[in-house]
Structure formats: structure tokens, C-alpha cells
Amino acid sequence: MQIPDITIAVDGYSSTGKSTFARLIAEKFGFLYLDSGAMYRGVTLYAQENGLISPDNVIDPALEKALETLDLHFGQGTVLYMGERNIEKLIRTMEVSAQVSPIATVPYVRQYVDRRLHEFSAAGRVVMDGRDIGTTVFPNAEIKVFMTARPEVRAQRRFDELAAKGQNPVFEEVLKNLEERDYIDSHREASPLRRAADSFELNNSDMGLTEEIAWVEGLIRGKFGLLDAPEEIPGIGADKTGTV
Numbered sequence: 001m002q003i004p005d006i007t008i009a010v011d012g013y014s015s016t017g018k019s020t021f022a023r024l025i026a027e028k029f030g031f032l033y034l035d036s037g038a039m040y041r042g043v044t045l046y047a048q049e050n051g052l053i054s055p056d057n058v059i060d061p062a063l064e065k066a067l068e069t070l071d072l073h074f075g076q077g078t079v080l081y082m083g084e085r086n087i088e089k090l091i092r093t094m095e096v097s098a099q100v101s102p103i104a105t106v107p108y109v110r111q112y113v114d115r116r117l118h119e120f121s122a123a124g125r126v127v128m129d130g131r132d133i134g135t136t137v138f139p140n141a142e143i144k145v146f147m148t149a150r151p152e153v154r155a156q157r158r159f160d161e162l163a164a165k166g167q168n169p170v171f172e173e174v175l176k177n178l179e180e181r182d183y184i185d186s187h188r189e190a191s192p193l194r195r196a197a198d199s200f201e202l203n204n205s206d207m208g209l210t211e212e213i214a215w216v217e218g219l220i221r222g223k224f225g226l227l228d229a230p231e232e233i234p235g236i237g238a239d240k241t242g243t244v
């Protein structure tokens, strides 16, 4: 299916499968995929490595100035770089997950990330996932998806992901981290996680990837009138005899 040059916003709670879904859309329709959460994780890693956040999440105001020159960008295959350094692995640890939501409440951090995201997506044909893409970053996105899934399904997915990377996760810790982040993300003042009024909800607790793609294809077809030639239904349609 050929789809127009649109922006697709995918938002939702932690570990609802947003990035897998967005990545697939990008692959299938030839879109650029941008992971906004990776940017918040990159800022968190920077703050941790430079002593700009304390263990109890007190953020040094010097971070604001540092962001003026912080070079976070995506390389091949959406891998995140800090300057020359590939930080993709480092930003996916529980240590970063533990402090990313407090960092993401800070308005100047959000402004930094939003500015970078707009720079990266200037050429259009973008699918971006996060918490506030359909509400704040791209309020005019043509297609907005809000993803949900049962908490235990989400925790199991994240647990499996971390285990596959050899990080020895503890299930209760993973679940607690997801719940804490969801709470902070939906209660913060700056761009809280909210379902955009014009978004479509996708609960994928019991869905496979093929079904998810079929679902979004249906959405896009419906919105843009990209319908396949309808199959002939007996008794309906053109009257081949020419009689009335």
C-alpha cells in the first residue's frame, strides 16, 4: 500500500510495544522512525555521567546550559549517539530507567528534546513514538495511535527484553519501575502523558505484530480513502444487463 507523506504519532504507557510497532510501520511504509524516549534517556545518561543528578533525583540547574551544546543524534538503524559515542546500550539499563521520568518532567529538557525531534523530522514521512507526540510534539499528525496493554503483559515484555540482553532483571523491580514512570509521566505539569482526543486506541495485550499492522493499515486506508477495489458482491453493484 502506498501511503501519503504524513506524520504518524504513537503514544502510550511504558512497554506497550510502541517502538516495535513504530519500527514496523517505518519498515513497511518507508518512513523514518524516531524514538523520542531514547532522547530523554540520552539526557538522563548525560546527567548521570556528569554528576548533574543526585541519587534522589535532585537535578543540577547547570544541566540547562549543558544542553545548549549536547549533541544527541540518531545513527544508522535508529541507534542513539552522544557525539561520536554509540550510547544505545547504555540508555536501556535499569539505572537510566530509574531516573528518566524525573528528568523528563523538566521543561527545559522537554524543549531541548522537542527542538531536536523537529530538526530530525524536517523532511517528513515520519513515525515517532513517545508520551506527548500526538498532543504536543506533532499535534497535527495525520494518524495518532494511543497504545495500551495490561500491566502484567507490559512488565513481562520488558523483563524478557532485559533478560535477552543479559541484564538479570528482577520481575517485581521491572513492574515497579513501569508503574512509577507511568505515574510520573501522567501527573507531570509539562506535557503529561494523555490520550489525544483524535487518537485511536490500540490495546495489544492479546495481539500479534501482523494483526497490529493490519489494524493500522485499516486506519490509514479509512482515513485517506485508499480502499482496495471492492470484491463483487452478488446482487449489489453495477447492473451488467443494463436494465433498471
Ligand code: CDP
Binding pocket: 013, 014, 015, 016, 036, 037, 038, 040, 041, 100, 101, 102, 104, 129, 130, 131, 132, 133, 181, 182, 185
Ligand atoms: O521504552 P519505554 O516505553 O519504557 O520508555 P521510553 O519510550 O524509552 O521513554 C522513557 C521515558 O522518557 C518515559 O518513561 C518518559 O518519562 C520519558 N518520555 C517523555 O516524557 N516523553 C516522550 N515523548 C518520550 C519519553
